[in-house]
Amino acid sequence: MKKSNPLFIYDDALLRYKFHQDHPFNQQRLKMTVELLQTWGMLPDSQILAPVAATEEQLLLNHTSEYVKAVQQAGHGNPDTKEFEVFGLGTEDTPIFAGMHEASSLNVGGSILIGDKVMTGEIEHGINFAGGLHHAFPGRASGFCIYNDVSVLIHHLVREYQAKVLYIDTDAHHGDGVETSFYDSPDVMTVSIHETGRYLFPGTGFVTDRGKGSGYGYAVNIPLDAFTEDESWQDAFVQVMERVLNFFKPDVIVSQHGCDAHWFDPLTHLSITMDTYRKIPQWIHEWAHAHTDGRWIALGGGGYDIWRVVPRAWSMVWMAMNDLPVEDREMPKDWLEKWQARASVQMPASLFDREGWFKPIPRRKEIEQKNRQTVAQILRFFP
Amino acid sequence: MKVRQIMSQRYAVIHPDDTLQQARTVMLTRNVRHLLAIDREDRLAGLVSDRDIREVYPSSLESPDQHQEIIRVPVHQFMSKMVITIHPDDDIEEAALLLYENNIGSLPVIEGEEIVGIVTMKDILYALIELTGLHTHGSTIKVEVPNRPGVLADIAEVFKKHGMCINSVMTSISGPLNRRLNFRVDTINPRQVVREIEEKGYQVVWPPKEGFYEKE
Known part of the structure; x- marks a missing residue:
C-alpha cells in the first residue's frame, strides 16, 4: 500500500501559544512559513492537518500532576506569580498568559498526532513546527517551553509502539529537557548539537554527558564553539551521526529543527547559514529511508529571527521531506511585501543566503580546530 | 565555603x-x-x-x-x-x-x-568547579568593572528588576583597577539585562554585542 504524502500540522489556534507582544518566542513564524509554502504551491490543503489537544493523561507521561495543575491554574484567573515561580512560570522567559495550558496542550497534541500517523504507517513523514519545545522539565517550565512535546511524544512512541527512538536536536541550545527525560534509557538515543554550554543557556550538554545506568552511551552531545560556521558544523554533525547510526538501530527518527544557530539569530553566537539548513533535512530524510523504513517525525524549535531566518529554513525542511528540489529561488513578491511591512529588518529576497552577506570570522582556524578536537573526543566513546 | x-x-x-x-x-x-x-x-x-x-x-x-x-x-x-x-x-x-x-x-x-x-x-x-558555576543552569554574562564600592550591587539590581535568579557569581582580577564579574543567570534571553548593564556604563564582555561581527 502506498503511503500518503507527508502531513503538516497547522491551525491558527497554534498562534495562541503567545507570551506577549515583545516576547522573542513568536509563533507568527508558523503562519509566515505556511503562507510562504502556499504561495509557492508546495502545501496543498490536503497536506495540512489541524492538531488535537493532548489529553492530561498524555501530558503525565512526562510531566508531574502538580506541574500540570499549576499550568492550568496559572492560565486561568488572576495568578499570584510568586506561587508559580517554583514551576518556572511567571518568569521573564516564561511569563504566564491566559489559556496557557490549552495552547501548550495543542502543541503537544500536534506532535503526538504526527507520531501516530507515522507509526501506524499511514504516512512516512510529517511535521509539527509548533512542537520541539525541548527545554521543559517534568515539573518546571524553562527557556520559553511550557510542556515538553518532544518528551511526551517519545514516551508515547515507546509505550504504544515499543519503538526505539533516535532523537536529533539541531537547535543552537542544548536539548536538556529531552535528554533528561531519557538519560537512563537505552531505548531512546538523544543527539544534540549546540553552542557550548560554557556560556550559552542552558549551560549543559558537555561531551562527557553520555547518559547513565543502562542508558549510558545513549546520549550524545556535540558542543561547538561560539561563531562556528557551516563547514565545521556540518563536519561535526555528519561524522558523529554516521557513528550514531552505525551503533543504534532506531525504529523512528524524531528531529528538532530549531534554526537559531544562524548568523542572524539574536540569542545565540553560532554563525551558520542557509547552506546548513538546506542540508540538515536532506540528510535526515536519507537516514530515515536507510535506517527506519522512512519513519521520520520533524518538529520545530528555537528561531528568533522570524523575518530573515525561520520561514526560509523551515520551508526547506518541508521541501526535503516532500522530495521537492531545493534550489535557490526568489522569495515570492506578495509574501515578501506583506511581511516586510511589519518587519523590523530588511528581509532577504532569496531562499539561499548569498556570498558577501556575512563577514569572515576572525578566529575561524582556532574554532575549527577546537571543534575537531571535540568530535575526536566524542568518537572515542563509541564502541 | x-x-x-x-x-x-x-x-x-x-x-x-x-x-x-x-x-x-x-x-x-x-x-x-x-x-x-x-x-x-x-x-x-x-x-x-x-x-x-x-x-x-x-x-x-x-x-x-x-x-x-x-x-x-x-x-x-x-x-x-x-x-x-x-x-x-x-x-x-x-x-x-x-x-x-x-x-x-x-x-x-x-x-x-x-x-x-x-x-x-x-x-x-x-x-x-562549583564556584565557577559551571555546574549550574543558565546563561553566562561577563562584565568588566572598575574596582569601586557599589558596582556589584548596581549590576545585581538589574537582575533583580527582571526577576532573574543569579545561580552563581565569580570575580577575578583583570588589572590593577579592574575586576571581571562572571554571572550565571537563569534565563535563555539575557539581551535586555545586558543592555541595561551597559546603560549603567559597564562594559559587557560576554555575550558579544549584537552586530559584533556586523551581522547584516
Missing part, C-alpha cells in the same frame, strides 16, 4: 609500625594517594604520600627477592612527621593556599585532638 563541607571523612589509615608493603597495599586497594599514620591513641603521628612510597619502594624492574628486606621497613622510618593540618571550620581558600605554598597534596583535618577528615587537592579542584 568551609573545609568541613568539602573534606572527605573516609580517610585511609596506617600504623607507624606497619610495613612499607602494608602501606602500599592499603594505598592501592583504597585507591588513595595519602594515608594518615595514627598511633595507639588514634592521634596523628604522620602522613604517608604516594611520593614517599615511591621514593623508598624498590624498582619493579628488580627481582622480587632483593625486596624482602626493604618492603618490611616500618612506616615511621619514611613517613612525613612535620604534617601541616587544618581545622574543619577554616575556609577552603586557606586550605588551597597551604597546599599551594607548601607544594603538598593533602591536609589532615583536625578538630581538637581528633582527626575528622582529609582534604586533598582534588577536593579543592571540585570546589573551584
Whole structure:
C-alpha cells in the first residue's frame, strides 16, 4: 500500500501559544512559513492537518500532576506569580498568559498526532513546527517551553509502539529537557548539537554527558564553539551521526529543527547559514529511508529571527521531506511585501543566503580546530 | 565555603609500625594517594604520600627477592612527621593556599585532638568547579568593572528588576583597577539585562554585542 504524502500540522489556534507582544518566542513564524509554502504551491490543503489537544493523561507521561495543575491554574484567573515561580512560570522567559495550558496542550497534541500517523504507517513523514519545545522539565517550565512535546511524544512512541527512538536536536541550545527525560534509557538515543554550554543557556550538554545506568552511551552531545560556521558544523554533525547510526538501530527518527544557530539569530553566537539548513533535512530524510523504513517525525524549535531566518529554513525542511528540489529561488513578491511591512529588518529576497552577506570570522582556524578536537573526543566513546 | 563541607571523612589509615608493603597495599586497594599514620591513641603521628612510597619502594624492574628486606621497613622510618593540618571550620581558600605554598597534596583535618577528615587537592579542584558555576543552569554574562564600592550591587539590581535568579557569581582580577564579574543567570534571553548593564556604563564582555561581527 502506498503511503500518503507527508502531513503538516497547522491551525491558527497554534498562534495562541503567545507570551506577549515583545516576547522573542513568536509563533507568527508558523503562519509566515505556511503562507510562504502556499504561495509557492508546495502545501496543498490536503497536506495540512489541524492538531488535537493532548489529553492530561498524555501530558503525565512526562510531566508531574502538580506541574500540570499549576499550568492550568496559572492560565486561568488572576495568578499570584510568586506561587508559580517554583514551576518556572511567571518568569521573564516564561511569563504566564491566559489559556496557557490549552495552547501548550495543542502543541503537544500536534506532535503526538504526527507520531501516530507515522507509526501506524499511514504516512512516512510529517511535521509539527509548533512542537520541539525541548527545554521543559517534568515539573518546571524553562527557556520559553511550557510542556515538553518532544518528551511526551517519545514516551508515547515507546509505550504504544515499543519503538526505539533516535532523537536529533539541531537547535543552537542544548536539548536538556529531552535528554533528561531519557538519560537512563537505552531505548531512546538523544543527539544534540549546540553552542557550548560554557556560556550559552542552558549551560549543559558537555561531551562527557553520555547518559547513565543502562542508558549510558545513549546520549550524545556535540558542543561547538561560539561563531562556528557551516563547514565545521556540518563536519561535526555528519561524522558523529554516521557513528550514531552505525551503533543504534532506531525504529523512528524524531528531529528538532530549531534554526537559531544562524548568523542572524539574536540569542545565540553560532554563525551558520542557509547552506546548513538546506542540508540538515536532506540528510535526515536519507537516514530515515536507510535506517527506519522512512519513519521520520520533524518538529520545530528555537528561531528568533522570524523575518530573515525561520520561514526560509523551515520551508526547506518541508521541501526535503516532500522530495521537492531545493534550489535557490526568489522569495515570492506578495509574501515578501506583506511581511516586510511589519518587519523590523530588511528581509532577504532569496531562499539561499548569498556570498558577501556575512563577514569572515576572525578566529575561524582556532574554532575549527577546537571543534575537531571535540568530535575526536566524542568518537572515542563509541564502541 | 568551609573545609568541613568539602573534606572527605573516609580517610585511609596506617600504623607507624606497619610495613612499607602494608602501606602500599592499603594505598592501592583504597585507591588513595595519602594515608594518615595514627598511633595507639588514634592521634596523628604522620602522613604517608604516594611520593614517599615511591621514593623508598624498590624498582619493579628488580627481582622480587632483593625486596624482602626493604618492603618490611616500618612506616615511621619514611613517613612525613612535620604534617601541616587544618581545622574543619577554616575556609577552603586557606586550605588551597597551604597546599599551594607548601607544594603538598593533602591536609589532615583536625578538630581538637581528633582527626575528622582529609582534604586533598582534588577536593579543592571540585570546589573551584562549583564556584565557577559551571555546574549550574543558565546563561553566562561577563562584565568588566572598575574596582569601586557599589558596582556589584548596581549590576545585581538589574537582575533583580527582571526577576532573574543569579545561580552563581565569580570575580577575578583583570588589572590593577579592574575586576571581571562572571554571572550565571537563569534565563535563555539575557539581551535586555545586558543592555541595561551597559546603560549603567559597564562594559559587557560576554555575550558579544549584537552586530559584533556586523551581522547584516
